[in-house]
Amino acid sequence: MRIAFLGTPEFAVPSLKMLIAEGHELAVFTQPDRPKDRGHALAMPAVKLTALEAGIPVYQFEKIRLPEGVEALTAFMPDLTVTAAFGQLLSEENLSIPKFGTVNVHGSLLPKYRGASPIQTAIIEGEEETGVTTMLTNIGMDTGDILLAAKTPIGENETYGELYTRLAELGAELLKETIAKIEAGTLEPIPQDEALATRCRPIKKQDAQIDFSLPSKRIHDLVRGLNPAPTAFARLGEANIKIHETRLVSNQQVLFERFGEAVLGECVIASPKQGLVVRTGDGFIEITELQFPGGKRLPAKAAMNGKKLAGSVFEGL
RNA sequence: CGCGGGGUGGAGCAGCCGGUAGCUCGUCGGGCUCAUAAUCCGAAGGUUGGAGGUUCGAGUCCUCCCCCCGCAA
Numbered sequence: 001m002r003i004a005f006l007g008t009p010e011f012a013v014p015s016l017k018m019l020i021a022e023g024h025e026l027a028v029f030t031q032p033d034r035p036k037d038r039g040h041a042l043a044m045p046a047v048k049l050t051a052l053e054a055g056i057p058v059y060q061f062e063k064i065r066l067p068e069g070v071e072a073l074t075a076f077m078p079d080l081t082v083t084a085a086f087g088q089l090l091s092e093e094n095l096s097i098p099k100f101g102t103v104n105v106h107g108s109l110l111p112k113y114r115g116a117s118p119i120q121t122a123i124i125e126g127e128e129e130t131g132v133t134t135m136l137t138n139i140g141m142d143t144g145d146i147l148l149a150a151k152t153p154i155g156e157n158e159t160y161g162e163l164y165t166r167l168a169e170l171g172a173e174l175l176k177e178t179i180a181k182i183e184a185g186t187l188e189p190i191p192q193d194e195a196l197a198t199r200c201r202p203i204k205k206q207d208a209q210i211d212f213s214l215p216s217k218r219i220h221d222l223v224r225g226l227n228p229a230p231t232a233f234a235r236l237g238e239a240n241i242k243i244h245e246t247r248l249v250s251n252q253q254v255l256f257e258r259f260g261e262a263v264l265g266e267c268v269i270a271s272p273k274q275g276l277v278v279r280t281g282d283g284f285i286e287i288t289e290l291q292f293p294g295g296k297r298l299p300a301k302a303a304m305n306g307k308k309l310a311g312s313v314f315e316g317l
Numbered sequence: 318c319g320c321g322g323g324g325u326g327g328a329g330c331a332g333c334c335g336g337u338a339g340c341u342c343g344u345c346g347g348g349c350u351c352a353u354a355a356u357c358c359g360a361a362g363g364u365u366g367g368a369g370g371u372u373c374g375a376g377u378c379c380u381c382c383c384c385c386c387g388c389a390a
Contacts, residue, residue, distance in 0.1 A: 035319090038319080038321095038386095038387090038388085038389090039318090039319085240387085242387090272328095272329085272343090273354070273355090274354090291387090293323095293386085294321095294323045294385090294386055294387065295329090295385090295386065296385065296386060298328090298329075299328095301329095302342080303330095304341085304342085305328065305329035305340090305341050305342045306329035306330025306331080306340085306341070307330075
C-alpha cells in the first residue's frame with residue numbers, strides 16, 4: 001500500500017528498510033539536515049540516507065503540520081502514515097489524511113514511558129523488561145490506542161545503545177505484523193490505561209551528572225542508560241569526567257572492611273592493576289571505562305597509568 | 318571559515334621561564350614461590366603527529382598542514 005514514512009534517526013531505519021523490502025509505495029518525510037558536531041557540516045538524518053539509497057522521494061519540513069507539509073503529505077495520498085522517532089508533532093490535519101490512520105512505533109511498553117526518551121528512561125529507572133508498541137497516533141503525546149506490543153528483557157549491563165538497536169529491530173518486526181493485520185482488518189485497538197501511564201522527558205545535561213550518594217545500582221543504571229550518549233559524568237575539581245561504563249562489585253564485604261571510612265564519591269582504589277572503585281551511597285561501584293577532558297574514552301585500568309586518583313573525591317551535585 | 322583542549326617509547330601521562338627526554342603499566346630475561354593477578358632484579362623500546370622558520374642549541378618559541386577530543390548546535 002501507499003505509506004508515508006515519517007522518521008528521523010537510526011531507530012527508524014530498520015522499520016523503513018522493512019517497508020522497502022515489503023514492496024510498499026513509499027514517501028519519506030524527515031527532519032531537515034542539521035549542522036552537526038564541530039565545523040559546520042550539515043548532516044543528513046539516518047532515515048534520509050536510507051531513503052536516498054533506495055531511491056525513495058524525501059521531503060524535509062521544519063514542521064510538517066504547517067501548510068507546506070500538509071500539502072506535500074496530502075499530495076502523496078497515503079493509505080497509511082507510519083511514524084518512528086520522527087521528532088515533530090503532527091496536526092489533526094496531518095492525521096486525517098491517510099484512510100487507515102497513522103501508526104507510531106514507540107520504544108516502550110505503553111502506557112509506560114510516553115514521550116521523548118523511553119529507552120534511556122527504562123534503563124535509568126532500573127526496569128528489567130521493556131519493549132516496543134505500535135499505536136494509533138492521536139494528538140496527545142503517545143496517548144493513542146495500542147495496536148500491538150512486543151516485550152524484551154533488559155540485560156543487567158545492557159546499555160542504551162545496545163537496547164536502542166534491539167528495539168529498533170523489534171519495532172520493525174512489530175510494524176510488519178501490525179501492517180499485515182491492518183490489511184487483514186483483524187486489529188482491535190485498545191485504549192491505554194491512563195492510570196498506568198508514565199511520561200519521560202528529554203534527557204538534560206543536569207540529568208547526566210552522577211550523584212555518588214545514591215545506591216550503586218542507581219548509578220550503574222544511569223551510566224548505562226546514558227551510554228553511548230549523552231554519557232554520564234562526574235565532577236572532579238574543575239574537570240568533568242565522563243563515565244562510560246560501570247560494574248557492580250560483588251566483594252562489598254571486603255571493601256567495607258578496608259574502606260568503610262571513605263567519603264561518598266571517594267576513589268578508594270585507583271590503580272592500573274585493580275582499576276577504579278568509588279564509594280557510593282550504599283557501598284562501592286567499579287568504574288570500568290571513563291574519559292578525561294581532551295582525551296578519548298579509556299578502560300579505567302589504562303587511564304590509571306597516568307592519573308593518580310586514589311583518594312580523590314568526586315563532588316556531589 | 319561556531320568556541321575550546323590535545324597529539325612525547327606498545328598503553329596512559331610528566332617535562333616550570335628553550336640546553337640532546339622521565340614516570341606508571343605493559344613487553345622480554347631472570348629471582349622468589351606449590352603457584353600467582355602478588356613481589357624483587359635487570360633489559361629492550363622514542364628522528365617528541367608532519368613541513369618549514371627563529372636560535373649556538375627546540376619536546377619546549379613562530380607559521381602552515383594532518384589527526385584526535387570536549388562544548389555548543
